[in-house]
Amino acid sequence: MTTETLIWLIPLPPALAFFLIVLFTNKNKALSHSVGVGAAVLSWLASMVVFFRALGVEHLGEHPFVSSVNWLPTGDTWFKIGVAIDPLGAAVLFFVSITIFMIFLYSVGYHNFGQPKGDHDRAGLPPHGATVTDEQGHKHTVPSVEPMYSRFFAFLGLFAFGMYTLVVSDNLLTMFVGWEIMGLCSYLLIGFWYGKPSARAAAIKAFMTTRIGDVFMLLGIAFLYSATGTLTFREIFTEEMLQHLVSIDPHFLGLTGAGLIGLLLFIGTVGKSAQWPLHVWLPDAMEGPTPVSAMIHAATMVSAGVYAVIRMFPLLSLDHNTMTVVAFIGTFTAIFAATIAVAQNDIKRVLAYSTISQLGFMIAALGIGAYVAAAFHLITHAFFKALLFLGSGSVIHGMEHGVLHTGNHSVDPQDMFNMGGLRKKMPITFWTFLIGGFALSGFPLLTAGFWSKDEILADAWANGHLVVFVTLALAAFMTAFYTMRQITLTFLGEPRTKEAEHAQETPWTMTVPLMVLSVFAIGYGWVGIPENFLNLQLAPSWFHEFVGGTLAEHPEVIPFNPIPLIVSLVVALGGLLLGWLYYRNVNSAKEDFFQIPLLKNKYYFDEAYQVVFIKPVIWLSEVFTYKWLDQGLIDGILHFFGPATGGIGGFIRQYIDLKVINEFIGDGLAAVTQETGRTLRPIQTGRIQQYMMLSLVILAVVGALLYFMLGAGL
Amino acid sequence: MTTAQIIFLVVAAVTLVSAFMVVTTRNLIHAALWLVATLFGVAVTYALLNANFLAVVQVVVYIGAIAILFIFAVMLTRKEMRDQGPQLNSAWWISALLAVLTFGGLVGMLWGWKGMDTLASEMPVGFDSVSALGDALISPNAFVLPFEVASVLLLAALVGAVYVAFNPRSGDSRK
Amino acid sequence: MIPLSWYLIFAAGLFSLGLFGVLARRNAVAILLGVELMLNAVNINLAAFWRYGNVTDMTGQVFAIIVFAVAAAEVAVGLALVISVYRSRNTVVADEIDMLKW
Numbered sequence: 001m002t003t004e005t006l007i008w009l010i011p012l013p014p015a016l017a018f019f020l021i022v023l024f025t026n027k028n029k030a031l032s033h034s035v036g037v038g039a040a041v042l043s044w045l046a047s048m049v050v051f052f053r054a055l056g057v058e059h060l061g062e063h064p065f066v067s068s069v070n071w072l073p074t075g076d077t078w079f080k081i082g083v084a085i086d087p088l089g090a091a092v093l094f095f096v097s098i099t100i101f102m103i104f105l106y107s108v109g110y111h112n113f114g115q116p117k118g119d120h121d122r123a124g125l126p127p128h129g130a131t132v133t134d135e136q137g138h139k140h141t142v143p144s145v146e147p148m149y150s151r152f153f154a155f156l157g158l159f160a161f162g163m164y165t166l167v168v169s170d171n172l173l174t175m176f177v178g179w180e181i182m183g184l185c186s187y188l189l190i191g192f193w194y195g196k197p198s199a200r201a202a203a204i205k206a207f208m209t210t211r212i213g214d215v216f217m218l219l220g221i222a223f224l225y226s227a228t229g230t231l232t233f234r235e236i237f238t239e240e241m242l243q244h245l246v247s248i249d250p251h252f253l254g255l256t257g258a259g260l261i262g263l264l265l266f267i268g269t270v271g272k273s274a275q276w277p278l279h280v281w282l283p284d285a286m287e288g289p290t291p292v293s294a295m296i297h298a299a300t301m302v303s304a305g306v307y308a309v310i311r312m313f314p315l316l317s318l319d320h321n322t323m324t325v326v327a328f329i330g331t332f333t334a335i336f337a338a339t340i341a342v343a344q345n346d347i348k349r350v351l352a353y354s355t356i357s358q359l360g361f362m363i364a365a366l367g368i369g370a371y372v373a374a375a376f377h378l379i380t381h382a383f384f385k386a387l388l389f390l391g392s393g394s395v396i397h398g399m400e401h402g403v404l405h406t407g408n409h410s411v412d413p414q415d416m417f418n419m420g421g422l423r424k425k426m427p428i429t430f431w432t433f434l435i436g437g438f439a440l441s442g443f444p445l446l447t448a449g450f451w452s453k454d455e456i457l458a459d460a461w462a463n464g465h466l467v468v469f470v471t472l473a474l475a476a477f478m479t480a481f482y483t484m485r486q487i488t489l490t491f492l493g494e495p496r497t498k499e500a501e502h503a504q505e506t507p508w509t510m511t512v513p514l515m516v517l518s519v520f521a522i523g524y525g526w527v528g529i530p531e532n533f534l535n536l537q538l539a540p541s542w543f544h545e546f547v548g549g550t551l552a553e554h555p556e557v558i559p560f561n562p563i564p565l566i567v568s569l570v571v572a573l574g575g576l577l578l579g580w581l582y583y584r585n586v587n588s589a590k591e592d593f594f595q596i597p598l599l600k601n602k603y604y605f606d607e608a609y610q611v612v613f614i615k616p617v618i619w620l621s622e623v624f625t626y627k628w629l630d631q632g633l634i635d636g637i638l639h640f641f642g643p644a645t646g647g648i649g650g651f652i653r654q655y656i657d658l659k660v661i662n663e664f665i666g667d668g669l670a671a672v673t674q675e676t677g678r679t680l681r682p683i684q685t686g687r688i689q690q691y692m693m694l695s696l697v698i699l700a701v702v703g704a705l706l707y708f709m710l711g712a713g714l
Numbered sequence: 715m716t717t718a719q720i721i722f723l724v725v726a727a728v729t730l731v732s733a734f735m736v737v738t739t740r741n742l743i744h745a746a747l748w749l750v751a752t753l754f755g756v757a758v759t760y761a762l763l764n765a766n767f768l769a770v771v772q773v774v775v776y777i778g779a780i781a782i783l784f785i786f787a788v789m790l791t792r793k794e795m796r797d798q799g800p801q802l803n804s805a806w807w808i809s810a811l812l813a814v815l816t817f818g819g820l821v822g823m824l825w826g827w828k829g830m831d832t833l834a835s836e837m838p839v840g841f842d843s844v845s846a847l848g849d850a851l852i853s854p855n856a857f858v859l860p861f862e863v864a865s866v867l868l869l870a871a872l873v874g875a876v877y878v879a880f881n882p883r884s885g886d887s888r889k
Numbered sequence: 890m891i892p893l894s895w896y897l898i899f900a901a902g903l904f905s906l907g908l909f910g911v912l913a914r915r916n917a918v919a920i921l922l923g924v925e926l927m928l929n930a931v932n933i934n935l936a937a938f939w940r941y942g943n944v945t946d947m948t949g950q951v952f953a954i955i956v957f958a959v960a961a962a963e964v965a966v967g968l969a970l971v972i973s974v975y976r977s978r979n980t981v982v983a984d985e986i987d988m989l990k991w
Contacts, residue, residue: 686987689803689912689920696812696912700819722891726899733903733926737910742918749922752903756929759899762891763940768932768953775957780925780964787918787968791981802913803984809912817905821898830894834941841944847954850947857951864958871962879969881976 003053004067007083010046010093011164011178013039014100017157026150033108036153040104043164047097054090061087061549066170066234080232084170088375088550091543092307093167095382098520099300100160102513106390107156109509110289110397111146118144124195126289129404141404143397152192152289159185159301166304172221172231175308179217179272182301183210190288202284209281213271220264223250227257237314237552246318259319265312266326273305273359276333280605282356286348300386302355306362306378313371314551327367331471334360336603338478342485343599345589346414347392350486354440355385357475361456368468370459372548372555376528377456380448384439384521390514391433394506395419395490398426402499411499416489417589420496425503430491432514437487439521441480442572448525454568455530462558473567480575488583496587532560722762729755740801742788750781764837767844896937904930917971917981921964928960 017039025031068082116130130144162181169175191203248257274282341353365374399413423430439447460469495501528543732751739745753776760769850856910923932953939949
């Protein structure tokens, strides 16, 4: 099979799995997850084949795998869609396929496959646990299987289809299709436990918020298509096409055409990748089944947004203003989300804000032109953040076990202050989480996060973006700090609750993905070690060479500078150390200095949006549109027209139809005819002699008349 | 006044009186018998007109067949109406008036006709009106077609009369 | 000799009497009798016109013969009808046989 065909086929198995599960196998849990995991394996295998074939191609950037078909006839030309794998696509495909495969595998354990059915479990609510009696007659409460188990795998399959479509697309349109499919899936998965009002609200919030970005993105796509007549990346990113885009003046804030398009597309990313100011949906998305869908949103789908801007980098980099906006948004988001993360107690929310912050790093890197660094951080982050989310899910799962054991359901299994000392209970989870956390913090030399974050900082320093550099360094410091806070509160020390004492290690389907991902969380950083690190003249960075080849202009290798390295070391180690030193002694939320209301409440962004946008919109829809316009004006008009028409109709009926037509014309004619008939009826006596007499009389009269009138002639 | 004229007047008077009796007499049997008398008078008139064959046929067909048929019909239908009640309907005077008017109209019309006083020419010598009539009836150049049509009409009337008068309730006759 | 007018007036009288019978008699058989009188009056006219016209032209007599045939047919069918009506309605009074009305 050619590589191109294989690329076409990559998104197919998950889509098939979706339809198979929804239509046929949804009654059978084992069959459903077999189909789902099988599809994930198939796509993963195909992706691996494509990836390694891509590695074997010299100058893949100039000669990517491409294949396209005519899709929509547009006048005398065709709108083409197709697939393309260039170095960036190959690198993204690599991590996407692995993480998706891991999600599928992990879901089997997370949703308690093989456990008994819950006692009071209902579809739409998380499982509450089941009571079983063992051989000694002791009653145990054990986790119960998710009631909508099959549905979850169906949604995952659809999600995977969207993600793969997005990655392999060679044009903006199908990429946008995949993008929107993922938007739908995020809605479905966040609201998976639709029995919970908070989950419903979060699902709607996520959908609406990302929709804002998507609308702008669609505008950008439309503008781009009308300006160039094509949406295929290769055709847009040619020199003359880009020059043409720059030369367009849309008369908007002094931006060039390219700048405006780039900005519009970037707003799509702001929504999808939860950048400030559209970041509000991502923390709430943690309402989804912990942590699998959260991981989807945080580690995979949001990466799609960053992937999209990285894709569009040649276009974005044309306009200085756009790049400034991108850099500002990214940098601000990085520090902004990091400060919030410090004050969160929910283990998943910390990770959610951490994700926002790290995505800000990538966007900032892109904004300062550090294309390779952004892509590198995207991939390393995807690995270690996936690891962290799955680890947190494992922790929560273990805590839920403890909750079921004690039966005290008032204990929140996600609150870090209820944990502590879990390293002994859940060793695999602890060690993998530790690896993920250190990678996130940028623990020097060993972890992937160090190399990628260091590269961003080095780029910022080397390109003279001092503000960005300082802000990102501060954000990195806080990242290390809250990560250590999380690890300390969760795993170190002694158990703070009875539930934490009874926490249990999770099954192999959950721990194996953790171990696999932790390998990448460490090892993937090594492919991107810069060649002149410490001026050691190492081999050229493979990642830099490979992904950098995507761009027509090969990005130059930045010279080594000790300052960013030292800063990076200091913030990482300092943050970790401070975090450990401080939180080692903190045993409850009250003792935590960082429970500042402003941070705890996320700078009141939700409240502000509530007041600024949601309330007016609700007022507009409920009061203005519904009450005044709809009920008052339109209904009023209708209510006027209704009786008026009825009145006219009644008048016509009463005075024209009934009187004139019915009585005068209809009944009148009938009456006249009837009366005439009644009058003439006696003539018809049926007596033959009278007829004869009459005819004779008439004959006589006629004869006489003829005789006397015409008689002269006769 | 010649003998012929006297004979005619007598015959005409007898005939008209008989006819009057036919339409006025109460007893239908008598009316039928008066009809026989009238028809006989008409037969004499034919003879006066030298229409020998017609005179004979008048006697044979009219008196011998039709008048007898009337008598049978009267006898078959007179079960109830034994000459009771009036034989003329209430509007008889209108009928009489109409009859008189008709007569007056006809005579009045004839009165002004100049052919009224035509006298009959002498019968040609050797002319046999009976054989001439026979020739005319069966000659293809003359009236063979009306003759045959009349015979078919008679046959049809015969069949029709049998069918109409046939009483399905008296089943015996069908054997 | 007898002029033609005598025959014609005689025939007219006979015709008028027959007409009176047809119009005035209640009994259906009597009506048919009146019809016979009228037919005979016509026949007299036919014979008279034959005699007073061209004798060798037999048209008048032939017509009289045909009138005989028609009269015979008429009487046969008419009397059959009268008998049939009598059977079903038990009357031969013309005024009572008025099914032909509304």
